Amino acid sequence: MAETPEHKSESAEPRRSGAAVTASEVEVWFIREVLPLEAALTSFLRHNWRNRNDIADLRQDVYERVCEAAHVQMPENTKAFVFRTARNLLINRVKREHVVPIEAVSDLDALGIALDAPGPERSVLARDELRRLQDALDRLPPRCREAVTLGRIDGLPGREIAMRMGISEAAVSMHLDHGIRVLVDAVYGAPEDTRRKP
Amino acid sequence: MSEGSPARALSEIEAEAAAWVRRRNFWDFSAEDQAALDAWLAESISHRVAYWRMESGFARTEKLVALRDPKSEAAFAGRRFPVLMGIAAALALFAVIGLGARQFVMHPQDRVYSTPVGGHERIAFADGTKIELNTDTVLRARMTTDRRMIWLEKGEAYFQVKHDPAHPFTVMVGDRRVTDLGTAFLVRRDESRMELAVVQGRVRFDTGTARRPDTLTSGDVLTASGSTVSEAKRSKSALENELGWRRGVLVFDNTTLAIAAEEFNRYNRQKIIITDPAAARLAMVGTFPIHDVAAFTDAAQDVFKLRVENRGSEIVISR
Numbered sequence: 001m002a003e004t005p006e007h008k009s010e011s012a013e014p015r016r017s018g019a020a021v022t023a024s025e026v027e028v029w030f031i032r033e034v035l036p037l038e039a040a041l042t043s044f045l046r047h048n049w050r051n052r053n054d055i056a057d058l059r060q061d062v063y064e065r066v067c068e069a070a071h072v073q074m075p076e077n078t079k080a081f082v083f084r085t086a087r088n089l090l091i092n093r094v095k096r097e098h099v100v101p102i103e104a105v106s107d108l109d110a111l112g113i114a115l116d117a118p119g120p121e122r123s124v125l126a127r128d129e130l131r132r133l134q135d136a137l138d139r140l141p142p143r144c145r146e147a148v149t150l151g152r153i154d155g156l157p158g159r160e161i162a163m164r165m166g167i168s169e170a171a172v173s174m175h176l177d178h179g180i181r182v183l184v185d186a187v188y189g190a191p192e193d194t195r196r197k198p
Numbered sequence: 199m200s201e202g203s204p205a206r207a208l209s210e211i212e213a214e215a216a217a218w219v220r221r222r223n224f225w226d227f228s229a230e231d232q233a234a235l236d237a238w239l240a241e242s243i244s245h246r247v248a249y250w251r252m253e254s255g256f257a258r259t260e261k262l263v264a265l266r267d268p269k270s271e272a273a274f275a276g277r278r279f280p281v282l283m284g285i286a287a288a289l290a291l292f293a294v295i296g297l298g299a300r301q302f303v304m305h306p307q308d309r310v311y312s313t314p315v316g317g318h319e320r321i322a323f324a325d326g327t328k329i330e331l332n333t334d335t336v337l338r339a340r341m342t343t344d345r346r347m348i349w350l351e352k353g354e355a356y357f358q359v360k361h362d363p364a365h366p367f368t369v370m371v372g373d374r375r376v377t378d379l380g381t382a383f384l385v386r387r388d389e390s391r392m393e394l395a396v397v398q399g400r401v402r403f404d405t406g407t408a409r410r411p412d413t414l415t416s417g418d419v420l421t422a423s424g425s426t427v428s429e430a431k432r433s434k435s436a437l438e439n440e441l442g443w444r445r446g447v448l449v450f451d452n453t454t455l456a457i458a459a460e461e462f463n464r465y466n467r468q469k470i471i472i473t474d475p476a477a478a479r480l481a482m483v484g485t486f487p488i489h490d491v492a493a494f495t496d497a498a499q500d501v502f503k504l505r506v507e508n509r510g511s512e513i514v515i516s517r
Contacts, residue, residue, distance in 0.1 A: 024510035028468075030247070031254045032492055032508065060208050063247040130261045137262065151224055152262050155320050158224035173217070176224060180216040183262075184255030 026070045033078040034066060039189035041086060048090055058093075062086045129187060136186035140179055147172055148179035208248070214238070215248040219256050257489050263446040312336040313353070316465045316489060318443065326360035327367065332386075332443050333465045354386040356444060361399070374422055377402040379413070384441065391423035397437055446488050452481045455498065455515070466491050473516045477504055 038059070045058050065085050066075075075081035137145060143165070150161045158176065162169045218235050221227060239246050311331060313319045319331040323341060331337065335353025340346075346367040348357075359367045361380035369376040369385055371392045376385060381399030386392065394403060396414045403420055404411035405427070412429070414420060419432045432440075439449035443465075450458050456478035459470040465488045472478045480502055486493050495506045495513050507514045 022510060025508070027246070027250055028508050028510050030250055035251060035254060057208050060211075060244065060247060063251070064243045067243055067247055129258065133259055133262050152259055155263075155318055157226075158220075161224070172224075173220060176220045177213060177216045180219055180252065180256055181212060183259045184216075184252055187255040187258045188251075 021071055021074055023071075025074075026067055029070055029074060029078070030063070030067055034063065034082060035188065037079060037082055041082060042189075044083060044086060045090070049093075058086070058089065061089055065089065128189070132186045132189060133183060136182050137179075140182060143167075144175040144179050147175035148183070151176055152179075152183075206244075208244075211244055211248045212252065215245070215252040218249060219252050222253075223256065258487075260446050260487060260489060309339050310336065311339065315467060318446070325362065325365070328358045330356040330444055332356070350385055350387050352387055354384070354443075356382070356384045356397075356441060358382045374403070374405050377404075384437075391421060394420045394422075395432065395437055395440060397441070442485070443488060447485050448488055449485045450482050452483060454478060455480050455482060455502075458482060458494065459515070462486075462488075462491055462494055465489060467511070469512045470495065471512050471514050473514060474504075477502065477515060477517055 041062065042055060042059060045055050045062075046052065049055065049058060062082065062085050066082055069075070069081075069085075137148065140148060146165060147161050150156045150164060151158070156164070158169060158172050161176075162172045165172070218238070221231065222235070239249060311319060311321055311329075313331045313333060313335045315334045317331070317333055317335075319335075321329045321331070321339075323329070323339075325341070325346070327346070329337070329339075329348070332354035335355060336351040337353070337355055338349040338351065340348075344365060346365055348355075348367075348369045350369055350371050357367075357369065357378070359378040359381055361367070361378060367378040371385060371387050374392060376383065376394055379400040379402055381401050382397045383399075383401050384393075384395040384397060394401070394414065396416050396418045398416050400413055400415050402411050402413050405422070412420070412427075414429070417431050417434065417437065418429060419437075420427060420429050422428075436451070439451055442449040448458070448461050448465075450461075453461075455472055459472055459478075463469045468491055470491060477498075482497070482501070484497060486497075491513060495508075495515065498504045498515050499506045505516045507516070
């Protein structure tokens with residue numbers, strides 16, 4: 001018994017690593033485990049970065065980095081990994097751009113307490129999701145809202161939306177594209193002002 | 199960005215991702231379109247991440263369907279757009295959707311309507327009849343001046359028929375025939391069996407053989423498989439649960455995990471597989487968004503302490 005080597009990782013949930021991680025596994029992992037962290041990640045970035053216009057870019061950058069890393073090896077603790085990546089990214093940006101963030105990037109330790117516990121993000125998101133979606137829908141420009149309502153709530157295809165609204169299919173596409181982006185931001189709980197659109 | 203390369207602006211990539219999501223969800227999406235999307239995704243991790251985020255976020259906006267008043271039948275097409283329910287709109291709704299038309303003997307008046315896996319389509323006809331197509335469904339409609347004929351080729355559809363004795367409304371399921379007598383009903387066709395549930399009013403059912411026609415009324419559920427026909431009575435709430443898909447939800451009430459998984463698999467490309475027979479027999483109660491496979495497997499994990507392994511195209515549930 002004593003000579004049995006201890007493998008810590010075996011007691012935890014085993015993750016596949018190496019080339020065995022397929023693209024679709026990364027996709028599923030990203031959608032199931034990373035995206036639900038978006039609200040928390042966004043507030044972390046906002047808290048630690050002065051320029052609000054950079055937040056969406058930083059978030060995307062974190063996503064790209066964690067996905068690239070996951071291709072090589074799935075992290076044991078997604079939440080800790082995502083926030084560590086975000087922190088390192090901010091630190092590198094600070095060094096490179098010689099800018100001073102609002103506060104030193106020190107939140108991670110405070111955050112670290114919660115990193116091991118399963119986060120509340122998922123349930124919190126689910127509870128508020130419909131309300132946020134409804135708010136986002138209400139704030140869309142009227143014609144855009146009409147197109148999105150016809151398409152998403154009444155389930156009409158684009159061609160019919162165009163006929164009902166008496167506008168071109170290209171115009172419908174434009175409204176839907178804008179609506180999709182705004183609603184998707186709302187789904188992930190992004191604060192209203194992370195994105196400004198013309 | 200991270201490499202300091204002149205990467206394209208995120209907003210541009212997000213706009214493209216949103217456009218793909220829009221094209222996939224609101225326009226006919228051909229195999230060539232899919233190939234173009236795959237190529238775009240293969241170009242960079244930025245594209246993939248932006249698209250995954252957009253697509254799965256958009257799937258979750260399905261919740262908005264809840265804003266449609268489920269109790270009011272008028273909520274669908276009628277009430278929201280009373281002015282628009284004229285002939286023009288009805289004509290527009292006749293636009294042929296999708297594939298599969300070649301498989302059938304087509305009459306010039308025939309229109310084929312279809313939905314992909316996970317799809318949900320509503321059709322309103324000029325006579326006031328409404329048909330809702332559930333996931334993976336193909337039906338053909340022939341509306342002429344003297345009669346109204348529907349062939350349910352596969353899948354499931356909910357019919358709300360504007361009754362008109364002068365213009366009988368008939369749904370053909372293979373050689374079985376359902377004729378409206380003033381009603382709303384649900385018909386589902388699998389490979390080997392059909393189910394007919396009368397939600398409101400009456401329908402007549404006959405098999406095209408010597409067997410005498412049955413008249414079914416509200417709450418009656420008929421199952422036909424081979425030459426066997428059986429009938430049962432179902433409560434109003436059980437029927438409402440069965441129609442949950444119209445609101446974008448699956449409702450389970452003392453349903454075994456096996457059946458619940460089978461239901462999810464009808465709507466989603468990622469399939470749930472239960473390897474343990476005892477686990478498959480566990481019964482559950484709950485309402486889930488139709489595309490939220492994760493919510494279901496989380497419940498299986500949390501409530502029943504089962505193992506859930508996500509393998510990409512499938513999720514395996516075991517002990």
